[in-house]
Amino acid sequence: MKTKAFTLAEVLITLGIIGIVAAITLPVLVSNYKKKIVETRLKRFYSVANNALVTSQSENESWDFWYFNSSVDPSGTKDWYDKYLAEYWKTIKTEEISGGYIVVYFPDGSLVIIKSGVDYFYYPDAGKYSQDNFGKRKHMGKDMFAFAFYPQRKNSQNYRKGIQPYISNKTKVNEDGDIVNTGSYQFTVEELYNDPLRGCRKAENSTTAGAYCTEIIYQNGWKIPRNYPFKF
Template sequence: MERQNLTSSKRKVQVGFTLAEVLITLGIIGVVAAMTIPTLMTNYQKKSTATQLKKTYATISNAVRLSEEENGELSGWEFEKNGTSTKSIQIFDKYLAPYLKVTKKEVNGSNFTYYKPNGQREASLAILSGKSALYTMLSGVELLVNSGDIQYNPPIIGKAQASCMIIDLNGHNTKPNRFGRDAFFACINTEKGFTMHYSDDGERGAVQRTREQLKNGPSREGYQCSKQGRGMWCGALIQRDGWTISKDYPW
């Protein structure tokens, strides 16, 4: 009887995983994690970016609506006064800032460094030369507005005029500062209202672009949202895709 109990105990002890089996299992788990976690993180970043951009767009659009209720329709705002183009910063201060939760404003700060979708430095935008005003919203989002004449930012679009800005979702002191990743272009246009930027400088008349054109051009200024472009139309592409970042987006 005792011998049977000893045999039974030995059998119970032998049931389980060997050290080699445990190590192999952990190794498999590690490989799977290494393959899936980066993808999960990227998908999370894409969703977070699109959601934050949509929220910021809604906030600024609402500010435009509130301003129109008190100051009249956008088409009547003083984009031009006595034949002279108004400064973009003046339009922003008078018609938008009072309706946004701005916690900080800096004028004519240091030069700002931003990058194209392919990682190359964007060096040809006047708005990045230090001649600009930086507004920090309560959400932490920064709005970089050109302090120059509206007619140069961008030029007159038909009979409409526009004042454009860079929307930086996490602030200029936080990387990657790349158009299409955390920085996006948007404009206030006397015909279209507040929109994500989708036109070429100097274009006249109403501009309509397909999704393919927003992504691959053509664009005289190279604004298309691709690794070969400068990324100024990336916000418009995200908006066109229902505020989502698609698989073919140049992330």
């Protein structure tokens, strides 16, 4: 029994349909893959960093007595890092940059920028980092994620905790249109998105917008929510 062969027109139509479907689905697949990498590396960094701090505390002194150098000279941060963190996690290299920061590169292709032992800016993809982008805090919440280590700050949610997603004083816009602190560190998820100064949102020419994105992902079980403002 002979089977009917496809005509050239039918083959072209079929290939066209396949191309259209691929054009629609491929960007979604790529985006989901990138999101998964971000989620996985954020969770891993949080775990590895805190395990390192706990081990360091057991071999050094309590976090209550650690000295945090606030100098703008990166050598101060490097000294702190060498004493408390360097030997407790696996890295490729470390470099000093201006402003008191050091850049620590990890084997999985990510990096973290540290200042004074308290401020941490994590890039799941080290290829997204440049000194210019970091200096302007570009793409915070998309390419870069903010963490903090404030174990000695009693008025902070981070008191006697390890490295945590960055949270600061809640802000609001007053009657004069100025952004002011409210004195509260308690946020709803909606407030984490909409905080005027550090909310997880897109904002041109802002060096603080997006700072609370890490906390939103953390509260969602290290999963990027569907209503997240940035695309990957």
